[in-house]
Amino acid sequence: MPDGSQKVEAIEQKELLVLEAKVIPPDGIELPVNWGDLGLQLIDSGVIDKEKFMAIYTNREDVSESDKKLLEESSNGKIIMTQRNANFLLNLFWALGLGNKNEILEKGPMTDQQYGGADKFASTGGWTLARGDAMDHYSKHSFVILTSSQQTLVERVSQNIYRPCCGNSAYFPDCNHGMAMLGLLELMASQGVSEREMYKVALQVNAYWFLDTYLTIAKYLETKGDSWQKADPKEILGPNYSSAAGYQKILSQVSPPTQRGGGSCGV
Known part of the structure:
Protein backbone atom coordinates (compact mmCIF):
# COMPACT_ATOMS: atom_id res chain seq x y z
CA MET A 1 0.00 0.00 0.00
CA PRO A 2 1.24 3.54 -0.70
CA ASP A 3 2.53 5.42 2.33
CA GLY A 4 1.40 8.90 3.35
CA SER A 5 3.96 10.73 1.23
CA GLN A 6 2.99 8.73 -1.85
CA LYS A 7 -0.69 9.56 -1.30
CA VAL A 8 0.13 13.25 -1.01
CA GLU A 9 2.24 13.06 -4.16
CA ALA A 10 -0.60 11.34 -6.03
CA ILE A 11 -3.07 14.02 -4.94
CA GLU A 12 -0.69 16.81 -5.95
CA GLN A 13 -0.15 15.18 -9.34
CA LYS A 14 -3.90 14.96 -9.92
CA GLU A 15 -4.36 18.60 -8.94
CA LEU A 16 -1.53 19.58 -11.28
CA LEU A 17 -3.17 17.80 -14.21
CA VAL A 18 -6.46 19.58 -13.49
CA LEU A 19 -4.65 22.93 -13.35
CA GLU A 20 -2.71 22.17 -16.52
CA ALA A 21 -5.92 21.44 -18.41
CA LYS A 22 -7.13 24.93 -17.48
CA VAL A 23 -3.90 26.66 -18.52
CA ILE A 24 -3.26 24.73 -21.74
CA PRO A 25 -6.40 22.93 -22.97
CA PRO A 26 -5.44 19.36 -23.95
CA ASP A 27 -7.23 19.67 -27.29
CA GLY A 28 -5.36 22.87 -28.08
CA ILE A 29 -6.56 26.33 -29.05
CA GLU A 30 -7.57 27.75 -32.40
CA LEU A 31 -5.62 30.87 -33.28
CA PRO A 32 -7.96 33.48 -34.84
CA VAL A 33 -5.90 33.94 -38.00
CA ASN A 34 -5.80 32.37 -41.43
CA TRP A 35 -2.25 31.31 -42.27
CA GLY A 36 -2.83 31.10 -46.03
CA ASP A 37 0.42 30.83 -48.00
CA LEU A 38 2.69 32.55 -45.48
CA GLY A 39 4.77 29.41 -45.07
CA LEU A 40 5.48 29.30 -48.79
CA GLN A 41 6.33 33.01 -48.73
CA ASN A 59 12.65 11.67 -35.81
CA ARG A 60 10.48 13.82 -33.57
CA GLU A 61 6.78 13.31 -33.08
CA ASP A 62 5.82 16.94 -32.47
CA VAL A 63 5.18 17.76 -36.14
CA SER A 64 2.14 16.33 -37.89
CA GLU A 65 1.19 16.30 -41.53
CA SER A 66 -1.18 19.21 -40.89
CA ASP A 67 1.72 21.18 -39.39
CA LYS A 68 3.85 20.50 -42.46
CA LYS A 69 1.08 21.90 -44.65
CA LEU A 70 1.70 25.30 -43.05
CA LEU A 71 4.99 25.30 -44.96
CA GLU A 72 3.88 23.51 -48.09
CA GLU A 73 0.38 24.67 -49.04
CA SER A 74 -1.24 27.96 -50.00
CA SER A 75 -4.78 27.58 -48.68
CA ASN A 76 -4.19 27.08 -44.96
CA GLY A 77 -6.95 28.25 -42.65
CA LYS A 78 -6.92 28.62 -38.88
CA ILE A 79 -4.00 27.19 -36.89
CA ILE A 80 -4.53 24.80 -33.99
CA MET A 81 -1.85 25.15 -31.30
CA THR A 82 -1.26 22.25 -28.94
CA GLN A 83 1.45 21.31 -26.50
CA ARG A 84 2.77 18.98 -29.19
CA ASN A 85 3.32 21.58 -31.92
CA ALA A 86 3.97 24.65 -29.76
CA ASN A 87 7.70 24.63 -30.54
CA PHE A 88 7.09 24.22 -34.27
CA LEU A 89 4.75 27.21 -34.25
CA TRP A 94 9.74 33.69 -35.12
CA ALA A 95 10.53 33.61 -38.83
CA LEU A 96 7.49 35.77 -39.59
CA GLY A 97 8.33 38.35 -36.93
CA LEU A 98 11.97 38.54 -38.01
CA GLY A 99 11.36 38.87 -41.73
CA ASN A 100 8.24 41.00 -41.83
CA LYS A 101 8.90 44.67 -42.50
CA ASN A 102 7.82 46.74 -39.50
CA GLU A 103 8.76 50.03 -37.87
CA ILE A 104 9.10 48.31 -34.50
CA LEU A 105 12.17 46.51 -35.84
CA GLU A 106 13.49 49.55 -37.68
CA LYS A 107 12.87 52.34 -35.16
CA GLY A 108 12.28 50.56 -31.85
CA PRO A 109 14.69 49.40 -29.11
CA MET A 110 16.25 46.74 -31.35
CA THR A 111 18.13 49.46 -33.23
CA ASP A 112 19.16 51.46 -30.15
CA GLN A 113 22.89 52.11 -30.56
CA GLN A 114 23.59 51.28 -26.92
CA TYR A 115 23.08 47.60 -27.78
CA GLY A 116 25.54 47.61 -30.65
CA GLY A 117 23.18 46.72 -33.47
CA ALA A 118 20.12 44.58 -34.10
CA ASP A 119 22.29 41.63 -35.09
CA LYS A 120 23.54 41.19 -31.52
CA PHE A 121 20.38 39.61 -30.12
CA ALA A 122 19.23 36.02 -29.69
CA SER A 123 16.25 36.70 -31.96
CA THR A 124 18.52 37.63 -34.86
CA GLY A 125 21.87 35.94 -34.32
CA GLY A 126 20.06 32.86 -33.06
CA TRP A 127 17.98 32.42 -36.21
CA THR A 128 20.14 29.90 -38.07
CA LEU A 129 17.38 28.51 -40.27
CA ALA A 130 17.48 31.09 -43.07
CA ARG A 131 19.16 31.01 -46.44
CA GLY A 132 22.10 33.28 -45.87
CA ASP A 133 22.43 35.48 -42.81
CA ALA A 134 19.39 36.25 -40.66
CA MET A 135 20.05 39.99 -40.97
CA ASP A 136 19.68 39.70 -44.73
CA HIS A 137 15.99 39.21 -43.98
CA TYR A 138 15.53 41.45 -40.93
CA SER A 139 12.44 43.62 -41.59
CA LYS A 140 12.92 43.12 -45.32
CA HIS A 141 9.77 41.39 -46.57
CA SER A 142 6.17 42.61 -46.81
CA PHE A 143 4.44 39.46 -45.62
CA VAL A 144 1.90 41.27 -43.45
CA ILE A 145 1.02 44.84 -44.40
CA LEU A 146 -0.63 46.94 -41.69
CA THR A 147 -2.69 50.09 -41.89
CA SER A 148 -1.61 52.98 -39.66
CA SER A 149 -4.29 52.11 -37.09
CA GLN A 150 -3.27 48.45 -37.12
CA GLN A 151 0.37 49.44 -36.66
CA THR A 152 -0.59 51.61 -33.69
CA LEU A 153 -2.51 48.68 -32.22
CA VAL A 154 0.46 46.33 -32.56
CA GLU A 155 2.78 48.88 -30.97
CA ARG A 156 0.41 49.45 -28.05
CA VAL A 157 -0.29 45.78 -27.36
CA SER A 158 3.30 44.62 -27.87
CA GLN A 159 4.50 47.06 -25.21
CA ASN A 160 2.39 45.27 -22.60
CA ILE A 161 3.19 41.64 -23.45
CA TYR A 162 6.16 40.36 -21.48
CA ARG A 163 7.86 36.99 -21.32
CA PRO A 164 9.50 35.35 -18.29
CA CYS A 165 12.82 34.62 -20.01
CA CYS A 166 13.77 38.32 -19.77
CA GLY A 167 12.55 41.73 -18.72
CA ASN A 168 11.51 43.03 -22.12
CA SER A 169 8.17 43.30 -23.85
CA ALA A 170 7.37 42.09 -27.35
CA TYR A 171 8.04 45.66 -28.49
CA PHE A 172 11.70 44.82 -27.80
CA PRO A 173 11.82 41.35 -29.39
CA ASP A 174 15.39 40.46 -28.50
CA CYS A 175 14.71 36.73 -28.11
CA ASN A 176 12.82 34.15 -30.12
CA HIS A 177 9.67 34.31 -27.99
CA GLY A 178 9.44 38.08 -28.33
CA MET A 179 10.02 38.00 -32.08
CA ALA A 180 7.49 35.20 -32.52
CA MET A 181 4.91 37.08 -30.47
CA LEU A 182 5.49 40.20 -32.57
CA GLY A 183 4.86 38.18 -35.73
CA LEU A 184 1.64 36.76 -34.28
CA LEU A 185 0.44 40.21 -33.17
CA GLU A 186 1.06 41.63 -36.64
CA LEU A 187 -0.88 38.79 -38.21
CA MET A 188 -3.80 39.17 -35.80
CA ALA A 189 -3.98 42.94 -36.27
CA SER A 190 -3.90 42.59 -40.05
CA GLN A 191 -6.90 40.26 -39.93
CA GLY A 192 -9.05 42.45 -37.71
CA VAL A 193 -8.66 40.69 -34.37
CA GLU A 222 -5.70 30.28 -6.64
CA THR A 223 -3.88 31.00 -3.37
CA LYS A 224 -5.25 34.55 -3.62
CA GLY A 225 -8.81 33.34 -4.18
CA ASP A 226 -8.67 34.12 -7.90
CA SER A 227 -8.71 31.76 -10.86
CA TRP A 228 -6.90 31.41 -14.16
CA GLN A 229 -10.17 31.49 -16.10
CA LYS A 230 -11.25 34.82 -14.60
CA ALA A 231 -7.86 36.53 -14.70
CA ASP A 232 -7.42 39.55 -16.98
CA PRO A 233 -5.04 38.47 -19.78
CA LYS A 234 -3.67 42.00 -20.15
CA GLU A 235 -2.76 42.11 -16.46
CA ILE A 236 -1.19 38.64 -16.45
CA LEU A 237 0.89 39.46 -19.54
CA GLY A 238 2.15 42.67 -17.95
CA PRO A 239 5.44 43.14 -16.09
CA ASN A 240 4.05 42.27 -12.64
CA TYR A 241 3.44 38.68 -13.68
CA SER A 242 5.10 37.81 -16.99
CA SER A 243 8.44 39.63 -16.91
CA ALA A 244 11.42 37.82 -15.44
CA ALA A 245 11.44 40.10 -12.39
CA GLY A 246 7.68 39.92 -11.92
CA TYR A 247 7.69 36.16 -12.11
CA GLN A 248 10.49 35.91 -9.56
CA LYS A 249 8.29 37.83 -7.11
CA ILE A 250 5.50 35.32 -7.75
CA LEU A 251 7.95 32.46 -7.15
CA SER A 252 8.87 33.94 -3.78
CA GLN A 253 5.26 33.53 -2.67
CA VAL A 254 4.32 30.10 -4.02
CA SER A 255 6.06 26.80 -4.69
CA PRO A 256 6.12 25.96 -8.40
CA PRO A 257 4.38 22.76 -9.51
CA THR A 258 6.40 19.80 -10.71
CA GLN A 259 8.35 20.84 -13.78
CA ARG A 260 6.31 20.25 -16.93
CA GLY A 261 8.28 22.09 -19.58
CA GLY A 262 9.16 25.46 -21.00
CA GLY A 263 10.73 27.10 -24.00
CA SER A 264 14.38 27.85 -24.57
CA CYS A 265 15.55 30.91 -26.48
CA GLY A 266 17.07 28.94 -29.36
CA VAL A 267 15.80 27.01 -32.38
Whole structure:
Protein backbone atom coordinates (compact mmCIF):
# COMPACT_ATOMS: atom_id res chain seq x y z
CA MET A 1 0.00 0.00 0.00
CA PRO A 2 1.24 3.54 -0.70
CA ASP A 3 2.53 5.42 2.33
CA GLY A 4 1.40 8.90 3.35
CA SER A 5 3.96 10.73 1.23
CA GLN A 6 2.99 8.73 -1.85
CA LYS A 7 -0.69 9.56 -1.30
CA VAL A 8 0.13 13.25 -1.01
CA GLU A 9 2.24 13.06 -4.16
CA ALA A 10 -0.60 11.34 -6.03
CA ILE A 11 -3.07 14.02 -4.94
CA GLU A 12 -0.69 16.81 -5.95
CA GLN A 13 -0.15 15.18 -9.34
CA LYS A 14 -3.90 14.96 -9.92
CA GLU A 15 -4.36 18.60 -8.94
CA LEU A 16 -1.53 19.58 -11.28
CA LEU A 17 -3.17 17.80 -14.21
CA VAL A 18 -6.46 19.58 -13.49
CA LEU A 19 -4.65 22.93 -13.35
CA GLU A 20 -2.71 22.17 -16.52
CA ALA A 21 -5.92 21.44 -18.41
CA LYS A 22 -7.13 24.93 -17.48
CA VAL A 23 -3.90 26.66 -18.52
CA ILE A 24 -3.26 24.73 -21.74
CA PRO A 25 -6.40 22.93 -22.97
CA PRO A 26 -5.44 19.36 -23.95
CA ASP A 27 -7.23 19.67 -27.29
CA GLY A 28 -5.36 22.87 -28.08
CA ILE A 29 -6.56 26.33 -29.05
CA GLU A 30 -7.57 27.75 -32.40
CA LEU A 31 -5.62 30.87 -33.28
CA PRO A 32 -7.96 33.48 -34.84
CA VAL A 33 -5.90 33.94 -38.00
CA ASN A 34 -5.80 32.37 -41.43
CA TRP A 35 -2.25 31.31 -42.27
CA GLY A 36 -2.83 31.10 -46.03
CA ASP A 37 0.42 30.83 -48.00
CA LEU A 38 2.69 32.55 -45.48
CA GLY A 39 4.77 29.41 -45.07
CA LEU A 40 5.48 29.30 -48.79
CA GLN A 41 6.33 33.01 -48.73
CA LEU A 42 8.76 32.50 -45.86
CA ILE A 43 10.49 29.73 -47.80
CA ASP A 44 10.48 31.52 -51.16
CA SER A 45 12.00 34.64 -49.60
CA GLY A 46 14.69 32.66 -47.80
CA VAL A 47 13.69 33.59 -44.26
CA ILE A 48 13.18 29.86 -43.84
CA ASP A 49 15.45 27.30 -45.42
CA LYS A 50 13.00 24.41 -45.50
CA GLU A 51 15.68 21.72 -45.33
CA LYS A 52 17.30 23.29 -42.27
CA PHE A 53 13.94 23.95 -40.66
CA MET A 54 12.59 20.44 -41.03
CA ALA A 55 15.91 18.86 -40.03
CA ILE A 56 15.21 20.02 -36.47
CA TYR A 57 12.13 17.83 -36.36
CA THR A 58 13.58 14.68 -37.93
CA ASN A 59 12.65 11.67 -35.81
CA ARG A 60 10.48 13.82 -33.57
CA GLU A 61 6.78 13.31 -33.08
CA ASP A 62 5.82 16.94 -32.47
CA VAL A 63 5.18 17.76 -36.14
CA SER A 64 2.14 16.33 -37.89
CA GLU A 65 1.19 16.30 -41.53
CA SER A 66 -1.18 19.21 -40.89
CA ASP A 67 1.72 21.18 -39.39
CA LYS A 68 3.85 20.50 -42.46
CA LYS A 69 1.08 21.90 -44.65
CA LEU A 70 1.70 25.30 -43.05
CA LEU A 71 4.99 25.30 -44.96
CA GLU A 72 3.88 23.51 -48.09
CA GLU A 73 0.38 24.67 -49.04
CA SER A 74 -1.24 27.96 -50.00
CA SER A 75 -4.78 27.58 -48.68
CA ASN A 76 -4.19 27.08 -44.96
CA GLY A 77 -6.95 28.25 -42.65
CA LYS A 78 -6.92 28.62 -38.88
CA ILE A 79 -4.00 27.19 -36.89
CA ILE A 80 -4.53 24.80 -33.99
CA MET A 81 -1.85 25.15 -31.30
CA THR A 82 -1.26 22.25 -28.94
CA GLN A 83 1.45 21.31 -26.50
CA ARG A 84 2.77 18.98 -29.19
CA ASN A 85 3.32 21.58 -31.92
CA ALA A 86 3.97 24.65 -29.76
CA ASN A 87 7.70 24.63 -30.54
CA PHE A 88 7.09 24.22 -34.27
CA LEU A 89 4.75 27.21 -34.25
CA LEU A 90 7.20 29.19 -32.13
CA ASN A 91 9.81 28.84 -34.86
CA LEU A 92 7.27 29.58 -37.58
CA PHE A 93 6.12 32.81 -35.94
CA TRP A 94 9.74 33.69 -35.12
CA ALA A 95 10.53 33.61 -38.83
CA LEU A 96 7.49 35.77 -39.59
CA GLY A 97 8.33 38.35 -36.93
CA LEU A 98 11.97 38.54 -38.01
CA GLY A 99 11.36 38.87 -41.73
CA ASN A 100 8.24 41.00 -41.83
CA LYS A 101 8.90 44.67 -42.50
CA ASN A 102 7.82 46.74 -39.50
CA GLU A 103 8.76 50.03 -37.87
CA ILE A 104 9.10 48.31 -34.50
CA LEU A 105 12.17 46.51 -35.84
CA GLU A 106 13.49 49.55 -37.68
CA LYS A 107 12.87 52.34 -35.16
CA GLY A 108 12.28 50.56 -31.85
CA PRO A 109 14.69 49.40 -29.11
CA MET A 110 16.25 46.74 -31.35
CA THR A 111 18.13 49.46 -33.23
CA ASP A 112 19.16 51.46 -30.15
CA GLN A 113 22.89 52.11 -30.56
CA GLN A 114 23.59 51.28 -26.92
CA TYR A 115 23.08 47.60 -27.78
CA GLY A 116 25.54 47.61 -30.65
CA GLY A 117 23.18 46.72 -33.47
CA ALA A 118 20.12 44.58 -34.10
CA ASP A 119 22.29 41.63 -35.09
CA LYS A 120 23.54 41.19 -31.52
CA PHE A 121 20.38 39.61 -30.12
CA ALA A 122 19.23 36.02 -29.69
CA SER A 123 16.25 36.70 -31.96
CA THR A 124 18.52 37.63 -34.86
CA GLY A 125 21.87 35.94 -34.32
CA GLY A 126 20.06 32.86 -33.06
CA TRP A 127 17.98 32.42 -36.21
CA THR A 128 20.14 29.90 -38.07
CA LEU A 129 17.38 28.51 -40.27
CA ALA A 130 17.48 31.09 -43.07
CA ARG A 131 19.16 31.01 -46.44
CA GLY A 132 22.10 33.28 -45.87
CA ASP A 133 22.43 35.48 -42.81
CA ALA A 134 19.39 36.25 -40.66
CA MET A 135 20.05 39.99 -40.97
CA ASP A 136 19.68 39.70 -44.73
CA HIS A 137 15.99 39.21 -43.98
CA TYR A 138 15.53 41.45 -40.93
CA SER A 139 12.44 43.62 -41.59
CA LYS A 140 12.92 43.12 -45.32
CA HIS A 141 9.77 41.39 -46.57
CA SER A 142 6.17 42.61 -46.81
CA PHE A 143 4.44 39.46 -45.62
CA VAL A 144 1.90 41.27 -43.45
CA ILE A 145 1.02 44.84 -44.40
CA LEU A 146 -0.63 46.94 -41.69
CA THR A 147 -2.69 50.09 -41.89
CA SER A 148 -1.61 52.98 -39.66
CA SER A 149 -4.29 52.11 -37.09
CA GLN A 150 -3.27 48.45 -37.12
CA GLN A 151 0.37 49.44 -36.66
CA THR A 152 -0.59 51.61 -33.69
CA LEU A 153 -2.51 48.68 -32.22
CA VAL A 154 0.46 46.33 -32.56
CA GLU A 155 2.78 48.88 -30.97
CA ARG A 156 0.41 49.45 -28.05
CA VAL A 157 -0.29 45.78 -27.36
CA SER A 158 3.30 44.62 -27.87
CA GLN A 159 4.50 47.06 -25.21
CA ASN A 160 2.39 45.27 -22.60
CA ILE A 161 3.19 41.64 -23.45
CA TYR A 162 6.16 40.36 -21.48
CA ARG A 163 7.86 36.99 -21.32
CA PRO A 164 9.50 35.35 -18.29
CA CYS A 165 12.82 34.62 -20.01
CA CYS A 166 13.77 38.32 -19.77
CA GLY A 167 12.55 41.73 -18.72
CA ASN A 168 11.51 43.03 -22.12
CA SER A 169 8.17 43.30 -23.85
CA ALA A 170 7.37 42.09 -27.35
CA TYR A 171 8.04 45.66 -28.49
CA PHE A 172 11.70 44.82 -27.80
CA PRO A 173 11.82 41.35 -29.39
CA ASP A 174 15.39 40.46 -28.50
CA CYS A 175 14.71 36.73 -28.11
CA ASN A 176 12.82 34.15 -30.12
CA HIS A 177 9.67 34.31 -27.99
CA GLY A 178 9.44 38.08 -28.33
CA MET A 179 10.02 38.00 -32.08
CA ALA A 180 7.49 35.20 -32.52
CA MET A 181 4.91 37.08 -30.47
CA LEU A 182 5.49 40.20 -32.57
CA GLY A 183 4.86 38.18 -35.73
CA LEU A 184 1.64 36.76 -34.28
CA LEU A 185 0.44 40.21 -33.17
CA GLU A 186 1.06 41.63 -36.64
CA LEU A 187 -0.88 38.79 -38.21
CA MET A 188 -3.80 39.17 -35.80
CA ALA A 189 -3.98 42.94 -36.27
CA SER A 190 -3.90 42.59 -40.05
CA GLN A 191 -6.90 40.26 -39.93
CA GLY A 192 -9.05 42.45 -37.71
CA VAL A 193 -8.66 40.69 -34.37
CA SER A 194 -9.71 43.02 -31.54
CA GLU A 195 -7.29 44.28 -28.91
CA ARG A 196 -9.07 42.32 -26.20
CA GLU A 197 -8.87 39.11 -28.22
CA MET A 198 -5.20 39.74 -29.00
CA TYR A 199 -4.38 39.77 -25.30
CA LYS A 200 -6.44 36.63 -24.71
CA VAL A 201 -4.69 34.74 -27.49
CA ALA A 202 -1.25 36.05 -26.52
CA LEU A 203 -1.69 34.70 -22.98
CA GLN A 204 -2.81 31.32 -24.28
CA VAL A 205 0.19 31.16 -26.60
CA ASN A 206 2.64 32.27 -23.90
CA ALA A 207 1.25 29.53 -21.66
CA TYR A 208 2.11 26.86 -24.24
CA TRP A 209 5.59 28.33 -24.66
CA PHE A 210 6.25 28.77 -20.91
CA LEU A 211 4.13 26.10 -19.29
CA ASP A 212 5.96 25.96 -15.94
CA THR A 213 5.70 29.71 -15.55
CA TYR A 214 1.99 29.96 -16.16
CA LEU A 215 1.15 26.87 -14.11
CA THR A 216 2.92 28.61 -11.24
CA ILE A 217 1.04 31.86 -11.88
CA ALA A 218 -2.25 29.95 -12.02
CA LYS A 219 -1.41 28.28 -8.72
CA TYR A 220 -0.53 31.67 -7.24
CA LEU A 221 -3.86 33.12 -8.37
CA GLU A 222 -5.70 30.28 -6.64
CA THR A 223 -3.88 31.00 -3.37
CA LYS A 224 -5.25 34.55 -3.62
CA GLY A 225 -8.81 33.34 -4.18
CA ASP A 226 -8.67 34.12 -7.90
CA SER A 227 -8.71 31.76 -10.86
CA TRP A 228 -6.90 31.41 -14.16
CA GLN A 229 -10.17 31.49 -16.10
CA LYS A 230 -11.25 34.82 -14.60
CA ALA A 231 -7.86 36.53 -14.70
CA ASP A 232 -7.42 39.55 -16.98
CA PRO A 233 -5.04 38.47 -19.78
CA LYS A 234 -3.67 42.00 -20.15
CA GLU A 235 -2.76 42.11 -16.46
CA ILE A 236 -1.19 38.64 -16.45
CA LEU A 237 0.89 39.46 -19.54
CA GLY A 238 2.15 42.67 -17.95
CA PRO A 239 5.44 43.14 -16.09
CA ASN A 240 4.05 42.27 -12.64
CA TYR A 241 3.44 38.68 -13.68
CA SER A 242 5.10 37.81 -16.99
CA SER A 243 8.44 39.63 -16.91
CA ALA A 244 11.42 37.82 -15.44
CA ALA A 245 11.44 40.10 -12.39
CA GLY A 246 7.68 39.92 -11.92
CA TYR A 247 7.69 36.16 -12.11
CA GLN A 248 10.49 35.91 -9.56
CA LYS A 249 8.29 37.83 -7.11
CA ILE A 250 5.50 35.32 -7.75
CA LEU A 251 7.95 32.46 -7.15
CA SER A 252 8.87 33.94 -3.78
CA GLN A 253 5.26 33.53 -2.67
CA VAL A 254 4.32 30.10 -4.02
CA SER A 255 6.06 26.80 -4.69
CA PRO A 256 6.12 25.96 -8.40
CA PRO A 257 4.38 22.76 -9.51
CA THR A 258 6.40 19.80 -10.71
CA GLN A 259 8.35 20.84 -13.78
CA ARG A 260 6.31 20.25 -16.93
CA GLY A 261 8.28 22.09 -19.58
CA GLY A 262 9.16 25.46 -21.00
CA GLY A 263 10.73 27.10 -24.00
CA SER A 264 14.38 27.85 -24.57
CA CYS A 265 15.55 30.91 -26.48
CA GLY A 266 17.07 28.94 -29.36
CA VAL A 267 15.80 27.01 -32.38
